[in-house]
Amino acid sequence: MKFILTACILAFTLQAFASFSRDGDDEVKKGQTTENAEVSYIDRINTSLYYLYDSANIWWNSPAYITDSIRNISIPRYPDYVYKQRISDMDERTPIKLDYNESVLKYIDAYGVRNRDKMQIVMTRSAYYFPIFEECLAKYNLPLELKYLAAVESALDPTAVSKSGAVGLWQFMKPTADLFNLQVTSYVDERRDVYLATDAACRYLKCLYEMFGDWQLALVAYNGGPGTVKKAIARSGGKTDYWELRPYFTDQMQNYVPAFIAMNYLMVYHAEHNIFPVQSFIEANKTDTLQVSGYLHLSNVASLTGTDYEILKKLNPVYTYSYIPMDGNSHTLVLPIEATHLFFEKEAEIVALHDSVASDTVSIPPFMVKPVRPNTIYHDVVSGDNMFRLAMKYNCSIPEIYKWNNLSDTYVLKVGDRLKIMIE
Numbered sequence: 001m002k003f004i005l006t007a008c009i010l011a012f013t014l015q016a017f018a019s020f021s022r023d024g025d026d027e028v029k030k031g032q033t034t035e036n037a038e039v040s041y042i043d044r045i046n047t048s049l050y051y052l053y054d055s056a057n058i059w060w061n062s063p064a065y066i067t068d069s070i071r072n073i074s075i076p077r078y079p080d081y082v083y084k085q086r087i088s089d090m091d092e093r094t095p096i097k098l099d100y101n102e103s104v105l106k107y108i109d110a111y112g113v114r115n116r117d118k119m120q121i122v123m124t125r126s127a128y129y130f131p132i133f134e135e136c137l138a139k140y141n142l143p144l145e146l147k148y149l150a151a152v153e154s155a156l157d158p159t160a161v162s163k164s165g166a167v168g169l170w171q172f173m174k175p176t177a178d179l180f181n182l183q184v185t186s187y188v189d190e191r192r193d194v195y196l197a198t199d200a201a202c203r204y205l206k207c208l209y210e211m212f213g214d215w216q217l218a219l220v221a222y223n224g225g226p227g228t229v230k231k232a233i234a235r236s237g238g239k240t241d242y243w244e245l246r247p248y249f250t251d252q253m254q255n256y257v258p259a260f261i262a263m264n265y266l267m268v269y270h271a272e273h274n275i276f277p278v279q280s281f282i283e284a285n286k287t288d289t290l291q292v293s294g295y296l297h298l299s300n301v302a303s304l305t306g307t308d309y310e311i312l313k314k315l316n317p318v319y320t321y322s323y324i325p326m327d328g329n330s331h332t333l334v335l336p337i338e339a340t341h342l343f344f345e346k347e348a349e350i351v352a353l354h355d356s357v358a359s360d361t362v363s364i365p366p367f368m369v370k371p372v373r374p375n376t377i378y379h380d381v382v383s384g385d386n387m388f389r390l391a392m393k394y395n396c397s398i399p400e401i402y403k404w405n406n407l408s409d410t411y412v413l414k415v416g417d418r419l420k421i422m423i424e
Contacts, residue, residue: 075113076273083108087265094145096215098261099243107255107262112273118155119266119275125156126267127280129169132194140202142209148264149219150201152256158192158317167191170201180204187325193318195289195332216242216257224253281314288340292333292347294326295354304350305342307335326354373422381417394421 084100091098111119133147153171154160166173168191174184180200182190190196208218211226220242221229232248239245246254266273298316302309313322315334324331335343343350379390387398402411404420 074274075116077113078272080105083265086269087261090264090268094143096143096145096219098264100261101243101258103255103258104261104265107259108265110259111262112266112275116275119270120277122151122155122263123267123270123275123277124280126151127277128282128284129156129194131284133198136195136198136202140206142202142206143215145264146202146205148267149205149222149260150198151267152259152263158194158197168197169194170197172197172200176204183329185325185327187320187323187327188318188331189320190318193332196318212240214240214242217245219260220249220253220256223256224250228253281311282336286337287315287334288337290333290335290340290343291330292324293330294324296324296333296350297353298322298324300350300353301333301335301343304346305335305339307339311336373424375423377421377423379419379421381413381415381419383415385413385415387413390419390421394423396421 087098087100130147134144137144137146150156150169154169158169161167162171167189172191177184177191180203182196182200205218205222208221208226209215212218217229232245233240235248236245242257298312299309302312390401391398404422
């Protein structure tokens with residue numbers, strides 16, 4: 001069966017290219033240049049292959065057939081004018097200026113050739129994240145293509161952490177998170193919340209565009225900060241074109257807009273580059289959001305609602321230890337739709353389990369896990385000892401030392417005293 005599908009695809013491709021010159025001549029007669037006619041015909045061929053891929057999914061419902069027959073036929077490379085024409089077509093559909101040059105081609109190769117597996121992951125995750133992004137972008141009347149910015153920033157990984165400490169889908173540093181009221185505590189990091197972080201990113205991008213009046217400058221300001229862009233404009237003598245300002249930017253800022261354009265291109269023309277998603281863990285329209293208060297462990301929510309714990313963690317990366325604290329605030333809990341009514345039915349049971357977690361969880365904060373101390377030793381107090389020093393030495397707390405020795409709060413440590421210490 002795999003051989004038959006592969007043979008059909010190859011035969012279709014050869015037949016299509018064999019008729020190229022005839023149809024190409026027809027396109028030229030309609031007023032197109034030869035290069036435009038070629039690009040148009042190449043893309044029609046690729047579109048047909050894409051539908052054949054989709055049909056194969058329907059007929060056999062087996063990614064293996066597609067992987068063997070279509071995805072790995074080749075890593076396509078096109079003449080320069082093909083990229084230029086496609087990006088020019090994309091440019092007509094967005095207020096964000098999309099240019100094509102060698103810097104953009106470098107990132108098309110980086111994403112589409114050297115990091116194809118990463119692009120496949122990005123495409124897979126986009127099924128969940130992009131509808132959420134688009135809804136928020138539309139709310140602020142921003143270009144929908146800005147959704148690709150998160151793919152550049154984090155590869156759509158809400159737990160991503162950069163070398164500089166930026167976190168989440170939109171890679172916010174802590175000061176920027178504070179500016180947009182994103183809560184960051186030991187238990188909760190709202191930079192990882194798809195809804196709150198996306199809203200903050202939209203507000204920030206809107207502010208940057210209003211500041212510079214140019215989307216390319218707004219994008220590079222998102223990466224390097226508006227102050228850096230203003231300094232580059234001043235050093236250049238007042239230039240405001242991104243490509244003219246590039247020599248005044250850092251290396252990362254010089255590559256940022258080309259990377260964005262390349263990501264935009266490959267997400268639109270993924271089929272033409274034989275890059276396809278795998279099965280997404282869930283789709284955005286199959287989830288629901290609830291406002292809850294702690295104490296809640298995601299492992300208990302998963303156990304009592306029959307939800308897969310790993311899926312629940314992916315839907316709620318905002319909770320650093322998969323734990324929603326009782327901090328006086330209302331928090332968002334994202335659930336598969338079918339688990340929502342079960343949560344309401346068993347909410348009291350879930351809350352009652354706040355002192356324990358399901359046995360399969362590994363997301364308990366280390367400072368919440370008290371070590372087992374089955375062994376007893378005795379410490380003879382010497383000059384220089386104090387309770388803090390003893391607690392540090394035996395990796396315990398001062399109240400534990402008082403408890404083990406039945407000491408009152410008024411006890412004063414004396415040289416020669418013997419203290420009972422429990423150790424692991």
